[in-house]
Amino acid sequence: MHPRGEHAPQNKSEILQGTLDLMVLKTLEAMGPLHGYGIARRIEQISQEALRVNQGTIYLCLVRLLQKKWIKAEWGASENNRKARFYSISKAGRKQLIAETENWERVSGVIGRLLLMDGPR
Protein backbone atom coordinates (compact mmCIF):
# COMPACT_ATOMS: atom_id res chain seq x y z
CA MET A 1 0.00 0.00 0.00
CA HIS A 2 1.34 3.38 -0.87
CA PRO A 3 -0.96 5.98 0.61
CA ARG A 4 0.04 9.26 -0.92
CA GLY A 5 -0.11 11.78 1.83
CA GLU A 6 2.92 14.00 1.79
CA HIS A 7 0.80 16.96 2.85
CA ALA A 8 -1.08 15.12 5.54
CA PRO A 9 -0.39 15.94 9.19
CA GLN A 10 2.57 14.07 10.64
CA ASN A 11 0.57 12.47 13.42
CA LYS A 12 -1.28 10.14 11.03
CA SER A 13 0.08 6.58 10.77
CA GLU A 14 0.85 4.63 7.66
CA ILE A 15 -1.06 1.38 7.32
CA LEU A 16 1.01 -1.70 7.91
CA GLN A 17 1.32 -3.91 4.87
CA GLY A 18 -1.46 -6.51 4.95
CA THR A 19 -3.47 -4.98 7.76
CA LEU A 20 -5.90 -3.36 5.33
CA ASP A 21 -7.08 -6.86 4.36
CA LEU A 22 -7.82 -7.58 7.98
CA MET A 23 -9.63 -4.26 8.42
CA VAL A 24 -11.81 -4.80 5.35
CA LEU A 25 -12.68 -8.38 6.30
CA LYS A 26 -13.59 -7.34 9.85
CA THR A 27 -15.68 -4.42 8.61
CA LEU A 28 -17.63 -6.67 6.24
CA GLU A 29 -18.16 -9.24 8.96
CA ALA A 30 -19.43 -6.65 11.40
CA MET A 31 -21.50 -4.52 9.02
CA GLY A 32 -22.78 -7.00 6.44
CA PRO A 33 -22.70 -6.18 2.70
CA LEU A 34 -21.18 -2.78 1.91
CA HIS A 35 -20.03 -0.94 -1.20
CA GLY A 36 -16.45 0.26 -1.53
CA TYR A 37 -17.20 3.75 -0.34
CA GLY A 38 -19.12 2.38 2.62
CA ILE A 39 -16.11 0.31 3.67
CA ALA A 40 -13.78 3.28 3.28
CA ARG A 41 -16.10 5.52 5.30
CA ARG A 42 -16.49 2.94 8.04
CA ILE A 43 -12.75 2.41 8.44
CA GLU A 44 -12.27 6.17 8.55
CA GLN A 45 -14.89 6.58 11.24
CA ILE A 46 -13.45 3.84 13.39
CA SER A 47 -9.91 5.10 13.07
CA GLN A 48 -11.14 8.65 13.77
CA GLU A 49 -8.80 10.00 11.12
CA ALA A 50 -5.78 8.57 12.91
CA LEU A 51 -4.94 6.36 9.94
CA ARG A 52 -3.82 7.70 6.62
CA VAL A 53 -5.86 5.62 4.18
CA ASN A 54 -5.91 6.62 0.58
CA GLN A 55 -9.48 5.69 -0.26
CA GLY A 56 -8.49 4.31 -3.65
CA THR A 57 -6.32 1.62 -2.08
CA ILE A 58 -9.50 0.05 -0.66
CA TYR A 59 -10.39 -1.02 -4.21
CA LEU A 60 -7.02 -2.65 -4.74
CA CYS A 61 -7.49 -4.53 -1.51
CA LEU A 62 -10.99 -5.59 -2.59
CA VAL A 63 -9.70 -7.10 -5.85
CA ARG A 64 -7.14 -9.15 -3.98
CA LEU A 65 -9.72 -10.41 -1.50
CA LEU A 66 -12.11 -11.24 -4.35
CA GLN A 67 -9.40 -13.21 -6.13
CA LYS A 68 -8.73 -15.20 -2.99
CA LYS A 69 -12.48 -15.82 -2.71
CA TRP A 70 -12.57 -14.39 0.80
CA ILE A 71 -15.28 -11.92 -0.22
CA LYS A 72 -18.08 -11.88 -2.82
CA ALA A 73 -19.26 -8.96 -4.95
CA GLU A 74 -22.67 -8.13 -6.34
CA TRP A 75 -24.04 -5.15 -8.19
CA GLY A 76 -26.96 -3.47 -6.43
CA ALA A 77 -28.49 -0.10 -5.64
CA SER A 78 -26.94 2.18 -3.03
CA GLU A 79 -28.90 4.03 -0.31
CA ASN A 80 -29.89 6.80 -2.74
CA ASN A 81 -30.52 4.45 -5.65
CA ARG A 82 -27.15 4.66 -7.32
CA LYS A 83 -25.68 1.58 -8.98
CA ALA A 84 -22.95 0.27 -6.69
CA ARG A 85 -21.01 -2.90 -6.13
CA PHE A 86 -21.69 -4.54 -2.79
CA TYR A 87 -19.16 -6.74 -1.08
CA SER A 88 -19.84 -9.39 1.55
CA ILE A 89 -17.59 -11.78 3.42
CA SER A 90 -17.53 -15.44 2.33
CA LYS A 91 -17.20 -18.58 4.41
CA ALA A 92 -13.51 -18.85 3.54
CA GLY A 93 -13.19 -15.16 4.42
CA ARG A 94 -14.61 -15.75 7.90
CA LYS A 95 -12.09 -18.53 8.48
CA GLN A 96 -9.31 -16.28 7.25
CA LEU A 97 -10.52 -13.49 9.53
CA ILE A 98 -10.31 -15.76 12.57
CA ALA A 99 -6.80 -16.86 11.60
CA GLU A 100 -5.64 -13.31 10.92
CA THR A 101 -7.18 -11.98 14.11
CA GLU A 102 -5.30 -14.55 16.15
CA ASN A 103 -2.13 -13.76 14.28
CA TRP A 104 -2.60 -10.05 14.81
CA GLU A 105 -3.18 -10.50 18.52
CA ARG A 106 -0.10 -12.65 18.82
CA VAL A 107 2.09 -10.14 16.99
CA SER A 108 0.72 -7.07 18.74
CA GLY A 109 1.11 -8.85 22.09
CA VAL A 110 4.76 -9.48 21.35
CA ILE A 111 5.35 -5.93 20.19
CA GLY A 112 3.53 -4.59 23.25
CA ARG A 113 5.64 -6.62 25.63
CA LEU A 114 8.80 -5.65 23.78
CA LEU A 115 8.00 -1.97 24.08
CA LEU A 116 7.36 -2.33 27.81
CA MET A 117 10.86 -3.63 28.47
CA ASP A 118 12.90 -1.53 30.86
CA GLY A 119 16.40 -0.44 30.02
CA PRO A 120 19.37 -1.52 32.18
CA ARG A 121 19.52 0.38 35.44
Added chain:
Amino acid sequence: MLSFLNRLIARIGAVFRSSDFDRELDAELSAHLKLRAEDLIRQGMQPDEAEHIARIQLGGIAQLREAHREIRGVPFVDTVLRDLRYALRQIRSRPGFSALAITILALGIGANTAIFSVVNGVVLRPLPFEHPERLVALFEANVIGDNNPYNTVAPANFFDWQKQATTFDQIAAISFTTFNLSGSSKELSTERVDGCGASANFFGTLGVAPVLGRSFSGDEDRPGGTPVAIISYGLWKRRFGGSDDALLQHVRLDGKLFSIVGVLPANFGYPSRTVQVWIPLEQHLAPVVLEAHDNHVLSSTIGRLKSGRTVEQARAEVDSIVKRL
Protein backbone atom coordinates in the same frame (compact mmCIF):
# COMPACT_ATOMS: atom_id res chain seq x y z
CA MET B 1 -2.45 -22.44 -0.60
CA LEU B 2 -6.02 -22.63 -1.84
CA SER B 3 -6.32 -18.85 -1.78
CA PHE B 4 -3.11 -18.61 -3.75
CA LEU B 5 -4.51 -20.97 -6.37
CA ASN B 6 -7.82 -19.10 -6.48
CA ARG B 7 -5.93 -15.89 -6.99
CA LEU B 8 -3.80 -17.33 -9.79
CA ILE B 9 -6.86 -18.61 -11.63
CA ALA B 10 -8.60 -15.27 -11.19
CA ARG B 11 -5.53 -13.43 -12.48
CA ILE B 12 -5.25 -15.54 -15.60
CA GLY B 13 -8.98 -15.20 -16.23
CA ALA B 14 -8.71 -11.44 -15.87
CA VAL B 15 -6.25 -11.19 -18.76
CA PHE B 16 -9.03 -12.11 -21.16
CA ARG B 17 -11.70 -9.84 -19.65
CA SER B 18 -9.56 -6.81 -19.09
CA SER B 19 -12.02 -4.29 -20.56
CA ASP B 20 -14.88 -5.67 -18.43
CA PHE B 21 -12.79 -5.14 -15.34
CA ASP B 22 -11.85 -1.63 -16.41
CA ARG B 23 -15.50 -0.72 -16.91
CA GLU B 24 -16.46 -2.17 -13.55
CA LEU B 25 -13.73 -0.32 -11.75
CA ASP B 26 -14.68 2.95 -13.46
CA ALA B 27 -18.32 2.48 -12.45
CA GLU B 28 -17.28 1.73 -8.89
CA LEU B 29 -15.00 4.74 -8.68
CA SER B 30 -17.56 7.15 -10.10
CA ALA B 31 -20.14 5.84 -7.63
CA HIS B 32 -17.58 6.33 -4.89
CA LEU B 33 -16.93 9.94 -5.92
CA LYS B 34 -20.61 10.79 -6.07
CA LEU B 35 -21.37 9.21 -2.67
CA ARG B 36 -18.41 10.98 -1.10
CA ALA B 37 -19.38 14.33 -2.62
CA GLU B 38 -22.97 13.92 -1.36
CA ASP B 39 -21.69 13.23 2.13
CA LEU B 40 -19.50 16.31 2.01
CA ILE B 41 -22.36 18.49 0.73
CA ARG B 42 -24.47 17.25 3.60
CA GLN B 43 -21.71 18.44 5.90
CA GLY B 44 -22.17 21.91 4.42
CA MET B 45 -19.64 21.99 1.57
CA GLN B 46 -20.30 23.67 -1.79
CA PRO B 47 -20.89 21.11 -4.62
CA ASP B 48 -17.78 22.19 -6.60
CA GLU B 49 -15.56 21.97 -3.61
CA ALA B 50 -17.10 18.69 -2.49
CA GLU B 51 -16.34 17.03 -5.83
CA HIS B 52 -12.81 18.39 -5.75
CA ILE B 53 -12.17 17.10 -2.24
CA ALA B 54 -13.72 13.70 -3.06
CA ARG B 55 -11.27 13.32 -5.93
CA ILE B 56 -8.29 14.25 -3.78
CA GLN B 57 -9.31 11.79 -1.09
CA LEU B 58 -9.72 8.97 -3.58
CA GLY B 59 -6.22 9.52 -4.97
CA GLY B 60 -5.01 9.52 -8.58
CA ILE B 61 -7.51 7.61 -10.70
CA ALA B 62 -5.05 6.79 -13.49
CA GLN B 63 -2.52 5.30 -11.05
CA LEU B 64 -5.30 3.45 -9.32
CA ARG B 65 -6.45 1.93 -12.61
CA GLU B 66 -2.90 0.86 -13.44
CA ALA B 67 -2.38 -0.67 -9.99
CA HIS B 68 -5.74 -2.39 -10.28
CA ARG B 69 -4.68 -3.95 -13.59
CA GLU B 70 -1.41 -5.14 -12.12
CA ILE B 71 -3.09 -6.75 -9.15
CA ARG B 72 -5.88 -8.47 -10.99
CA GLY B 73 -4.04 -9.70 -14.10
CA VAL B 74 -0.75 -11.27 -15.07
CA PRO B 75 1.28 -8.12 -15.76
CA PHE B 76 3.75 -9.73 -18.12
CA VAL B 77 1.11 -11.45 -20.25
CA ASP B 78 -0.94 -8.28 -20.27
CA THR B 79 1.93 -6.21 -21.61
CA VAL B 80 2.86 -8.80 -24.21
CA LEU B 81 -0.72 -9.03 -25.47
CA ARG B 82 -0.90 -5.26 -25.72
CA ASP B 83 2.40 -5.12 -27.65
CA LEU B 84 1.25 -7.91 -29.93
CA ARG B 85 -1.98 -6.11 -30.73
CA TYR B 86 -0.04 -2.96 -31.46
CA ALA B 87 2.37 -4.86 -33.73
CA LEU B 88 -0.47 -6.46 -35.70
CA ARG B 89 -2.13 -3.08 -36.18
CA GLN B 90 1.13 -1.65 -37.50
CA ILE B 91 1.62 -4.55 -39.90
CA ARG B 92 -1.90 -4.18 -41.24
CA SER B 93 -1.63 -0.43 -41.72
CA ARG B 94 1.64 -0.63 -43.71
CA PRO B 95 1.70 -4.02 -45.49
CA GLY B 96 4.41 -3.13 -48.02
CA PHE B 97 6.88 -1.91 -45.47
CA SER B 98 6.09 -4.84 -43.21
CA ALA B 99 6.64 -7.39 -46.01
CA LEU B 100 10.00 -5.78 -46.78
CA ALA B 101 11.04 -5.83 -43.13
CA ILE B 102 9.99 -9.45 -42.73
CA THR B 103 11.84 -10.48 -45.90
CA ILE B 104 15.02 -8.78 -44.77
CA LEU B 105 14.76 -10.43 -41.37
CA ALA B 106 14.14 -13.83 -42.95
CA LEU B 107 17.13 -13.48 -45.27
CA GLY B 108 19.32 -12.30 -42.41
CA ILE B 109 18.35 -15.18 -40.16
CA GLY B 110 18.74 -17.65 -43.02
CA ALA B 111 22.20 -16.40 -43.93
CA ASN B 112 23.24 -16.51 -40.30
CA THR B 113 22.04 -20.08 -39.93
CA ALA B 114 23.82 -21.17 -43.09
CA ILE B 115 27.08 -19.57 -42.05
CA PHE B 116 26.84 -21.00 -38.57
CA SER B 117 26.21 -24.49 -39.96
CA VAL B 118 29.41 -24.30 -41.97
CA VAL B 119 31.47 -22.79 -39.17
CA ASN B 120 30.07 -25.34 -36.75
CA GLY B 121 31.02 -28.26 -39.00
CA VAL B 122 34.41 -26.99 -40.13
CA VAL B 123 35.80 -24.87 -37.33
CA LEU B 124 33.95 -25.62 -34.12
CA ARG B 125 33.66 -29.37 -34.56
CA PRO B 126 36.75 -30.73 -36.26
CA LEU B 127 37.07 -34.46 -37.01
CA PRO B 128 36.17 -36.32 -33.84
CA PHE B 129 39.37 -38.37 -34.03
CA GLU B 130 42.69 -38.31 -32.25
CA HIS B 131 45.26 -36.03 -33.95
CA PRO B 132 43.09 -35.51 -37.03
CA GLU B 133 45.88 -33.50 -38.69
CA ARG B 134 47.87 -36.73 -39.13
CA LEU B 135 45.05 -38.59 -40.90
CA VAL B 136 45.22 -38.82 -44.66
CA ALA B 137 43.02 -40.50 -47.25
CA LEU B 138 44.81 -42.68 -49.80
CA PHE B 139 43.69 -43.18 -53.40
CA GLU B 140 44.93 -44.82 -56.52
CA ALA B 141 45.54 -42.69 -59.56
CA ASN B 142 44.65 -43.93 -62.99
CA VAL B 143 47.67 -43.81 -65.25
CA ILE B 144 45.57 -44.47 -68.29
CA GLY B 145 42.03 -43.55 -69.25
CA ASP B 146 40.45 -40.57 -67.54
CA ASN B 147 43.43 -39.94 -65.24
CA ASN B 148 41.11 -39.82 -62.27
CA PRO B 149 43.48 -39.17 -59.36
CA TYR B 150 41.00 -40.31 -56.75
CA ASN B 151 40.25 -43.90 -57.56
CA THR B 152 39.41 -46.28 -54.76
CA VAL B 153 42.06 -48.79 -53.82
CA ALA B 154 42.34 -52.49 -54.68
CA PRO B 155 42.92 -54.81 -51.69
CA ALA B 156 46.28 -56.17 -52.90
CA ASN B 157 47.67 -52.62 -53.28
CA PHE B 158 46.39 -51.76 -49.84
CA PHE B 159 48.22 -54.74 -48.35
CA ASP B 160 51.42 -53.74 -50.13
CA TRP B 161 51.22 -50.21 -48.74
CA GLN B 162 50.50 -51.58 -45.29
CA LYS B 163 53.57 -53.78 -45.40
CA GLN B 164 56.05 -51.45 -47.05
CA ALA B 165 55.21 -47.87 -46.14
CA THR B 166 57.39 -46.36 -43.41
CA THR B 167 55.92 -42.88 -43.27
CA PHE B 168 52.72 -44.21 -41.71
CA ASP B 169 52.00 -45.54 -38.26
CA GLN B 170 49.10 -47.46 -39.71
CA ILE B 171 47.06 -47.78 -42.88
CA ALA B 172 43.49 -49.03 -42.63
CA ALA B 173 40.70 -49.68 -45.10
CA ILE B 174 37.00 -50.30 -45.21
CA SER B 175 34.68 -51.72 -47.80
CA PHE B 176 31.13 -50.47 -47.75
CA THR B 177 28.26 -52.97 -48.01
CA THR B 178 24.73 -53.71 -46.87
CA PHE B 179 23.51 -56.62 -44.77
CA ASN B 180 20.26 -58.33 -43.97
CA LEU B 181 20.41 -58.10 -40.22
CA SER B 182 18.43 -60.36 -37.92
CA GLY B 183 18.85 -61.65 -34.39
CA SER B 184 20.11 -65.00 -33.26
CA SER B 185 16.55 -65.93 -32.39
CA LYS B 186 13.68 -65.94 -34.83
CA GLU B 187 11.37 -63.54 -33.00
CA LEU B 188 13.42 -60.43 -33.82
CA SER B 189 12.53 -58.83 -37.11
CA THR B 190 14.94 -58.68 -40.01
CA GLU B 191 16.14 -55.35 -41.35
CA ARG B 192 18.40 -54.07 -44.10
CA VAL B 193 21.31 -52.06 -42.70
CA ASP B 194 24.41 -50.39 -44.03
CA GLY B 195 27.56 -52.14 -42.94
CA CYS B 196 31.29 -52.16 -43.53
CA GLY B 197 34.10 -54.63 -43.74
CA ALA B 198 36.90 -52.95 -41.78
CA SER B 199 40.54 -53.88 -41.38
CA ALA B 200 41.43 -54.83 -37.80
CA ASN B 201 43.39 -51.60 -37.29
CA PHE B 202 40.64 -49.35 -38.69
CA PHE B 203 39.31 -48.01 -35.36
CA GLY B 204 42.82 -47.77 -33.92
CA THR B 205 43.96 -45.74 -36.91
CA LEU B 206 41.19 -43.23 -36.34
CA GLY B 207 41.93 -43.27 -32.61
CA VAL B 208 38.44 -44.42 -31.71
CA ALA B 209 37.90 -46.93 -28.93
CA PRO B 210 34.65 -48.87 -28.49
CA VAL B 211 32.54 -47.75 -25.50
CA LEU B 212 31.89 -51.38 -24.77
CA GLY B 213 34.01 -54.41 -25.65
CA ARG B 214 36.95 -54.21 -28.06
CA SER B 215 37.90 -53.80 -31.72
CA PHE B 216 38.87 -56.62 -34.05
CA SER B 217 42.04 -58.61 -33.45
CA GLY B 218 44.50 -59.42 -36.22
CA ASP B 219 43.53 -63.09 -36.03
CA GLU B 220 39.90 -62.28 -36.65
CA ASP B 221 40.77 -60.22 -39.71
CA ARG B 222 41.66 -63.30 -41.78
CA PRO B 223 39.71 -65.35 -44.28
CA GLY B 224 37.95 -67.95 -42.13
CA GLY B 225 38.58 -66.06 -38.88
CA THR B 226 36.14 -66.20 -35.99
CA PRO B 227 32.98 -64.38 -37.14
CA VAL B 228 32.78 -61.25 -35.00
CA ALA B 229 30.98 -57.93 -35.40
CA ILE B 230 31.13 -54.44 -33.94
CA ILE B 231 27.87 -52.52 -33.79
CA SER B 232 26.98 -48.84 -33.74
CA TYR B 233 25.76 -47.12 -30.60
CA GLY B 234 22.34 -46.61 -32.21
CA LEU B 235 21.90 -50.29 -33.06
CA TRP B 236 23.06 -51.26 -29.58
CA LYS B 237 20.43 -49.01 -27.98
CA ARG B 238 17.74 -50.03 -30.42
CA ARG B 239 18.13 -53.79 -30.57
CA PHE B 240 19.91 -54.57 -27.32
CA GLY B 241 18.45 -51.91 -25.04
CA GLY B 242 21.93 -50.52 -24.36
CA SER B 243 22.70 -53.53 -22.17
CA ASP B 244 26.15 -54.96 -21.41
CA ASP B 245 24.68 -58.36 -22.29
CA ALA B 246 24.98 -57.37 -25.94
CA LEU B 247 28.55 -58.69 -25.82
CA LEU B 248 27.18 -62.18 -25.16
CA GLN B 249 24.84 -62.01 -28.11
CA HIS B 250 24.94 -62.49 -31.86
CA VAL B 251 23.71 -60.76 -34.94
CA ARG B 252 22.81 -62.70 -38.07
CA LEU B 253 24.20 -60.94 -41.14
CA ASP B 254 23.05 -62.31 -44.49
CA GLY B 255 22.20 -65.53 -42.66
CA LYS B 256 25.54 -65.97 -40.92
CA LEU B 257 25.97 -65.59 -37.16
CA PHE B 258 28.53 -63.08 -35.86
CA SER B 259 29.34 -62.63 -32.15
CA ILE B 260 29.20 -59.04 -31.00
CA VAL B 261 32.55 -57.96 -29.59
CA GLY B 262 32.24 -54.19 -29.41
CA VAL B 263 29.98 -51.14 -29.42
CA LEU B 264 31.16 -47.86 -30.95
CA PRO B 265 30.74 -44.43 -29.30
CA ALA B 266 27.52 -42.51 -30.00
CA ASN B 267 29.31 -39.78 -31.97
CA PHE B 268 31.12 -42.13 -34.32
CA GLY B 269 29.87 -41.58 -37.86
CA TYR B 270 32.55 -42.57 -40.36
CA PRO B 271 32.17 -43.23 -43.25
CA SER B 272 28.51 -42.48 -42.60
CA ARG B 273 26.10 -42.37 -39.70
CA THR B 274 23.98 -44.94 -41.50
CA VAL B 275 26.59 -47.67 -41.03
CA GLN B 276 25.49 -49.84 -38.14
CA VAL B 277 27.57 -53.01 -38.35
CA TRP B 278 31.26 -53.63 -38.93
CA ILE B 279 32.87 -57.01 -39.59
CA PRO B 280 36.54 -57.83 -40.29
CA LEU B 281 37.55 -56.79 -43.80
CA GLU B 282 39.15 -60.11 -44.75
CA GLN B 283 36.04 -62.02 -43.71
CA HIS B 284 33.91 -59.68 -45.74
CA LEU B 285 35.89 -59.87 -49.00
CA ALA B 286 36.37 -63.16 -50.83
CA PRO B 287 40.02 -64.44 -50.88
CA VAL B 288 40.21 -63.97 -54.63
CA VAL B 289 39.22 -60.33 -54.26
CA LEU B 290 41.79 -59.83 -51.52
CA GLU B 291 44.54 -60.86 -53.91
CA ALA B 292 43.44 -58.62 -56.76
CA HIS B 293 45.39 -55.54 -57.80
CA ASP B 294 42.66 -54.42 -60.14
CA ASN B 295 39.47 -54.82 -58.14
CA HIS B 296 38.99 -51.47 -56.47
CA VAL B 297 36.55 -52.50 -53.75
CA LEU B 298 37.93 -50.55 -50.80
CA SER B 299 35.61 -47.61 -50.27
CA SER B 300 38.09 -45.71 -48.11
CA THR B 301 41.73 -46.16 -47.30
CA ILE B 302 43.04 -44.13 -44.42
CA GLY B 303 46.57 -43.65 -43.18
CA ARG B 304 47.88 -42.15 -39.98
CA LEU B 305 51.16 -40.39 -40.63
CA LYS B 306 54.00 -40.94 -38.22
CA SER B 307 54.40 -37.81 -36.17
CA GLY B 308 56.66 -35.36 -37.97
CA ARG B 309 56.09 -36.85 -41.42
CA THR B 310 54.46 -34.70 -44.07
CA VAL B 311 51.83 -35.54 -46.62
CA GLU B 312 54.43 -34.96 -49.38
CA GLN B 313 56.84 -37.51 -47.92
CA ALA B 314 54.01 -40.02 -47.67
CA ARG B 315 52.89 -39.35 -51.22
CA ALA B 316 56.40 -39.86 -52.59
CA GLU B 317 56.76 -43.11 -50.70
CA VAL B 318 53.38 -44.52 -51.73
CA ASP B 319 54.14 -43.59 -55.37
CA SER B 320 57.43 -45.46 -55.26
CA ILE B 321 55.76 -48.53 -53.78
CA VAL B 322 53.20 -48.57 -56.54
CA LYS B 323 55.94 -48.23 -59.18
CA ARG B 324 57.81 -51.21 -57.77
CA LEU B 325 54.76 -53.41 -58.15
